[in-house]
Amino acid sequence: MPADETPKHRYTSALANEIEHKWQDRWETEHVFWTPNRSGLLSEDPRGLASRPHLYVLDMFPYPSGVGLHVGHPLGYIATDVYARFQRMNQFNVLHAMGYDAFGLPAEQYAVQTGTHPRVTTEENIATYKRQLRALGVGHDPRRGIATTDVSYYKWTQWIFLQIYNSWYDDEADRARPIAQLVQEFRAGRFPTPDDIPFDDLGPLEQRELVDSRRLAYVAEASVNWCPGLGTVLANEEVTPEGLSERGNFPVYRRPLKQWMLHITAYADRLLDDLDTLDWSDSIKLIQRNWIGRSTGATVAFPVEGHAGVDIEVFTTRPDTLFGATYMVLAPDHPLVEVITANEWPGDDIFVDWESNPIDAWKGIFGLTDPPPEAVRRYREFALAKTDLERQSDAQVKTGVFTGAFATNPTNGSSIPIFVADYVLMGYGTGAIMAVPAHDQRDFEFAREFDLPIVPVIRPSAEWLADRAAGPTDATSWPEAYVGDGVAQGSSNGDVSLDGLHVDEAKQTITEWLARTGIGEASVTYKLRDWLFSRQRYWGEPFPIVYDDVGPVALPDDMLPVVLPEITDFEPKTSDDPDAQPEPPLARAIDWVEAELDLPGPVWAGHGQGRRAYLRETNTMPQWAGSCWYYLRYLDPTNEDEMVDRAVEQEWAEGTRPDGSPNAGIVDFYVGGVEHAVLHLLYARFWHKVLYDLGHVSTPEPFQRLVNQGYILAPAYTDERGMYVEAGEVEQRDGVYVHNGRSVTRELGKMGKSLKNSVSPDDIYRDYGADTFRLYEMFMGPLDKERPWNTADIVGVHRFLQRLWRNLVDEETGAVRVSDAPTDDETRRRLHRTIAAVRNDMASLSFNTAIARLFELNNHLTSVVARDGATPREVAMTLVLMVAPLAPHIAEELWERLGHDDTLTYETFPSADPAWLVEETVEVPVQINGKVRGRIQLAAGVDVAAHEAAARGDPRIAGLLSGVTVVEVKVVPGRIVNFVTA
């Protein structure tokens, strides 16, 4: 369009950009979004906000990755900003800030790619993000935006690690307690000591081992996820179901390695139970519940024949089927395998009562000549070499090998063979099972494969048996295991009988018997594993840990921070060799690693050895460490003496849930991606609970209300090789999509680098302005639903802002177009209906419908302006205030032009006058047999009889009802009249 024909004061992208820069500058220089604390370092409070009720609105902070933001990222940031601005106008003191999760793989990988030190790239990337977020107009308190890589921040990350390290979990009190109190408990004799020697009489080494064994952070040799492609070990949560690293899709291998672990499993029950106190979606609670994977059952000890005192302990959820256990299985890496494996195969006399002799099948898959130790060794080698992926794809066929050993079923004394098989995992339960093939499908398949007896001890339902033409006691005819409910049978010995009991009663009875006899006890098992907490990467928080010749020693608080040394060779040692050894880059910083320190007592902490040489821990903490507590640091970001001032923490912790009960979480409203369901959201809850137990925070949970924003999807295109092509270069011709002259296939995918379908917000700011961009993202659909990006749709919301502007400002002169004439009743009624609806929608995060209501009002206003030449001042001001949270720059500009000096940030959001919400007349649809046949106009509030009379009085309805018998008339006043005819 030729610029000279555009009215001078039209709301174009140029004007939008001018307005936006002006207000972004003013917000910054006037400290508009500085949120005061009631006390402490950030208590400067010129606007008197600190006395207001507090509201903490939080986004999951981003990894500043190099390529900058795409339009999918700000969705949540806009939503929280709209909500925060709305609640500021509802007289809340709102805390809203944005920091950077800058340690970890993404930042480091980008640094490696570009050959630049990660500190440099991280700083550049943060600057880019800050610029892009500022251009978005978000109202963050800039003083509170920490980066996890700031030394002043990670000093406290290290401090929290020490808090965890210097704690133990008191199962009786069901909370973590300081390690010094553990020593008191040892002295008081609460826990056993080696040979019952009093704690103080133990040697320093024994004291230390005893204490270290109960710490919440510990070093252990465990089967861990080793990812040579990344050169580091990973937590279970960072490995995909396919056995690949979540970052980079490299293969992951299970390897026994000595690593730092955090004892998150101590919190399994609380992490599970406290979900009930949180306002999170059911789906994300379910993901966490499944991940924690609580199972209740019993542990049972099976004595191994010929090995006095050796029991195999199993966990089962079905103790009611104990009498049906006909064999046992140990995981290939179970420590007892070597102990119990026989030297020779048993003689045939074992099988005299069997229909056939299955011993050859039991000797494994590598031939019949190996004696048991060799057969078992070869099978273990075979099984442990499998990747998770192979193990899963092989899951259909059960494999295993007999150990030559037998155990005794403690219920009935029968002798049952012990196998090694890879369908039993060392990492779950006790790593050993009792196998009940009649009532467990996996055991059933294994038993079929190895000709093992199948003994039904639960009577299947008649229907189940009939469907399978099977008998209740002869399981040889069954096509599958019976896993349903039923009545126990064949389950009695001289001491206890389950026969005739239903499954639930049988479980209870046998569990009591197990406890009474000391054979077993009720038990709970979790899928959740302890958190593997060390990484062999450079770009992370150093551990505040050194080693003496015995093991790890924690540094005292006053030696923090342990600053990450500057090294030039920061690249991780990566390879594709699964047997490569992890090599932490920090090990190359020899001068840093070797430290001479004087660590004052106590002895049980490994201290008190005088000045001597130590070696620093060269692993670093994982990505998630810094994100576990950043929301606490936002509260008091400049405090050099404490993680957070207690009084400040407490002022933000106040608040109640909608039902009046106190908040369980300190953050009132948290928005972020669902991909963190079992990563950040679980880890942060764990750390918070430790801090809560130790008295450092006053709420048991971090995040009260959580919303997972939906992904923004965008068309992505693949060529004939299936490779993604740059979406911005694809053209549509005659209904087909073409890239460089070749036709490509269109799909819809999550916006991002890998699908080459990113759209940069910078382009949208330039072409439409940030207000249009914000409005578009909020108008696309409900916050928690995924939605496709469509640049063409943006003009709709841009036109709205243009019309809004035109209704209030003369496009030719730039003068405000408001009148002081009274507002007509129709407009005022619409205005108050809009206020009521918008208020409601904003509070419930239905920003898309709130915007639709504003469209409607503005469209009406357009006709008012066409008629009267101006907008009534009352309507103009109210509309501007309602638009303000969504499109704050244009609202500020209009507010100023309407004669106000100060920002509208702290103005009061409009409230509807109930008097103007009452309709004088209502239109009520009239149905005959549920089909709408007419409409009647009624005075508001008239009774049922008046509805029916008016409906019968309608000529069209009267005509349709003549000669018809009406059997019933349903009237919902103001809503519907329905005539039911014979």
Added chain:
RNA sequence: GCCCGAGUGGUGGAAUGGCAGACACGACGGACUCAAAAUCCGUUGCUCGCAAGGGCGUGAGGGUUCAAAUCCCUCCUCGGGCACCA
């Protein structure tokens, strides 16, 4: 395989037992213009009909109800989580 969630015009979506399709995009028509853009006004679920008006319609089938996109059952498709978890 198990467990969640979702399926509504050409498109994004609205309506959570009471008028299906608010609002927006697109499309079509009109006004303005030499013309185009921009802007403004109107039409727009499908279908039969000149019209008045009728029929159909919320993934499919069934059910509950005076009344169902909404509640219940079965199935299909898509998305997500878990997956030999004892």
